[in-house]
Amino acid sequence: MDEKKMVFITCVNDEAEYAECRYYLERLRIPEGYAVEMIKIQDALSMAAGYNAGMNSSDAKYKVYLHQDVFIRNQNFISEILEVFAQDEQIGILGMIGKRNLKMGSAEMVMIWDTGRVIDNEYIWSFGYPASGKRYAEVQASDGLLLATQYDIPWREDIFTGWDFYDISQCMEFQKSGFKVAVPVQEEIWCYHDTLYSKFTHYYDHYKCFLQEYAEMLEIDDLETLDSYTYEKEQECAQAIEELRAGVVDLFDMGDKSSLRTLLLESDLRKSIYLREYASIVSIDYQEETAGLRQRFWEPGRTAVQLVSKLRKLKYMLKRIEYAGDCSQKEQLRTEYSRYAVLDVCSRYVTDKERVLGKIADLLEVRSCVIQ
DSSP states (O other), X not given: OEEEEEEEEXXXXXXXXXXXXXXXXXXXXXXXXXXXXXXEEESOSSHHHHHHHHHHTOOEEEEEEEOTTEEEOOTTHHXXXXXXXHHOTTEEEEESEEESSOOTXXXXXXXXXXXXXXXXXXXXXXXXXXXXXXXXXXXXXXXXXXXXXXXXXXXXXXXXXXXXXXXXXHHHHHHHTTOEEEXXXXXXXXXXXXXXXXXXXXXXXXXXXXHHHHXXXXXXXXXXXXXXXXXXXXXXXXXXXXXXXXXXXXXXXXTOHHHHHHHHHSSGGGXXXXXXXXXXXXXXXXXXXXXXXXXXXXXXXXXXXXXXXXXXXXXXXXXXXXXXXXXXXXXXXXXXOOHHHHHHHHHHHOSOHHHHXXXXXXXXXXXXXXXX
């Protein structure tokens, strides 16, 4: 085991998004005497299986398991993670955001985090930390967007065969082995999670597996009656969301702009996180059409997949300006995207809008523009 080495392990099914993840990893400052490697796991059968493959292929003592859609903003991430581990050798696993006490009344309770900080596409999650004077707060579970370890414990791929509850399970496994689960105290938020939406179609199946495996640790007595009504209703809701998204994709592929504008600009669905990217595309197209632009974001014949890819490329450019001050793609912004596209995406996905618009105002002529 190399005690002066840290590895970043990621399960990848989207090369463009992983390339953006690596962009931020390659900006991290590496402490003197330490080495860093990156392992990409493709075609994993499950998140737990992929992480086991990555864990077993590296001799690094410190392992960081992160989603392909996580961008680490804190350039001192490596040294600060090492400092937390050094402060307490009983800390086995660290996450960016967590929950101090699991009360498993429903699967949603796991998602109601109460400790740590992270930015995602919908919220800035920022909670307080217990006053302790330490560089970390102890929790019972942490979100799997990023988990860092200083000891190797196998991920439970024998139970969690999908993409849910593998993270909370791993936190429980560390506790079973006598280690602590913790969240570092962050003065500035360390990570941005480019989360789009979660597919909950199998989430509640894994929730049941989690309850059955850790019932004793969670002090659950009656597994048969626990939240069966919620389970069934949430399964139905998850399926309905998937059917709605599939219907929207069909409308894009048919080029039915009229129906899409009614659905995503005039109804309450325009606010849905599950349809956010599609709503942005439709909004940009409507603004460009109204302005009479010849060069359009939504070019004839473009599929939903192609349009979403183009939107994300723009979002990544703006995020680089926001988080890294990287303006190297300004000319590409000017030639490939209208001011309407840039402003729409900025309004939906950029946190520090003033910073970003200030950097590109000369291209967009928006010095006096304020986005609410």
